[in-house]
Amino acid sequence: MKVFLSADMEGTCGIVSWPETDRSTSFDYSPYCKQMSAEVAAACRGALSAGAEEVLVKDAHDSARNIDPNILPRKIRMNRSWSGDLLSMMSGLDQEKFDAVFFTGYHAWAGCPGNALSHTMNGRNNQVWLNGVLCSEFLINAYTAGYFGVPVAMITGDAAICEFAKQLIPAITTVPVNVGRGGGVTSMHPAEAVERIEAAAQEAVKHARECVVPMPEQFHMEIDFVKHHVAYSKHFYPGAYLKDNKVVCFDSNDWYEILRFCHFVLSNA
Ligand SMILES: [Zn+2]
Numbered sequence: 001m002k003v004f005l006s007a008d009m010e011g012t013c014g015i016v017s018w019p020e021t022d023r024s025t026s027f028d029y030s031p032y033c034k035q036m037s038a039e040v041a042a043a044c045r046g047a048l049s050a051g052a053e054e055v056l057v058k059d060a061h062d063s064a065r066n067i068d069p070n071i072l073p074r075k076i077r078m079n080r081s082w083s084g085d086l087l088s089m090m091s092g093l094d095q096e097k098f099d100a101v102f103f104t105g106y107h108a109w110a111g112c113p114g115n116a117l118s119h120t121m122n123g124r125n126n127q128v129w130l131n132g133v134l135c136s137e138f139l140i141n142a143y144t145a146g147y148f149g150v151p152v153a154m155i156t157g158d159a160a161i162c163e164f165a166k167q168l169i170p171a172i173t174t175v176p177v178n179v180g181r182g183g184g185v186t187s188m189h190p191a192e193a194v195e196r197i198e199a200a201a202q203e204a205v206k207h208a209r210e211c212v213v214p215m216p217e218q219f220h221m222e223i224d225f226v227k228h229h230v231a232y233s234k235h236f237y238p239g240a241y242l243k244d245n246k247v248v249c250f251d252s253n254d255w256y257e258i259l260r261f262c263h264f265v266l267s268n269a
Contacts, residue, residue, distance in 0.1 A: 001099045004058070005101075006090055008060050009036050010106075011105045012036045013039065014177075017117070023065070034068070037066075041071045042195070042198040047202075050201065109161075120136060124226055129222040146215045147215070154204035171207050171210035175196050217253060219255060221250050221258060223247065
């Protein structure tokens with residue numbers, strides 16, 4: 001069994017403000033960078049102790065140079081920085097065969113009150129819709145896993161994204177470390193989060209096969225941009241169209257084409 005782990009930061013235990021996620025603000029960032037690494041290490045330890053042979057860790061936040069590999073167990077490899085391929089936070093999943101995907105540090109979608117830092121890919125959109133559902137990075141990355149036939153077995157992060165994940169994939173193992181309310185957060189003790197994530201990863205390996213992602217046959221994405229001129233410029237992507245002055249739409253029955261649209265229109269807005 002080989003695990004692919006995509007690690008974000010805004011759903012790390014205790015995080016509630018942007019400087020805590022930004023490596024240029026060392027005073028705020030440093031303890032949360034350590035906690036992010038500790039949570040990833042716990043997920044790797046859990047997976048390995050339950051029988052996984054290897055974990056490929058994708059550092060998937062901002063610079064993608066956050067996690068300290070020194071505290072991770074030996075049987076890991078790490079994908080750092082951004083290759084520029086369409087898989088983005090899942091970069092590497094298409095390069096070899098994996099048996100399970102884990103998400104750590106994940107967060108609620110743009111417009112969701114479940115995390116003070118909720119967003120979808122960046123702050124240049126108000127919200128993103130996918131087949132009529134408000135779209136999170138989790139949903140995009142889960143469909144990418146589904147596209148490559150890999151089950152999504154675990155997610156850790158805020159309670160809102162964990163709850164959403166349970167609805168999409170009932171057998172998924174979740175560890176909600178934070179509960180957001182307005183601009184604030186109620187979090188568990190960071191050491192408790194680490195302990196629970198390690199135990200959850202063991203469970204997740206056992207239940208991985210039950211965690212198949214249900215793939216829609218058709219995809220319709222709408223991006224509500226903050227600025228009308230960005231929407232205008234982006235609607236020239238082949239096949240895209242404007243719904244109104246700020247909303248760009250795209251349709252495909254091929255998830256990889258949605259990823260291509262996201263790469264040029266959503267992520268690089
Ligand atoms: Zn992030």
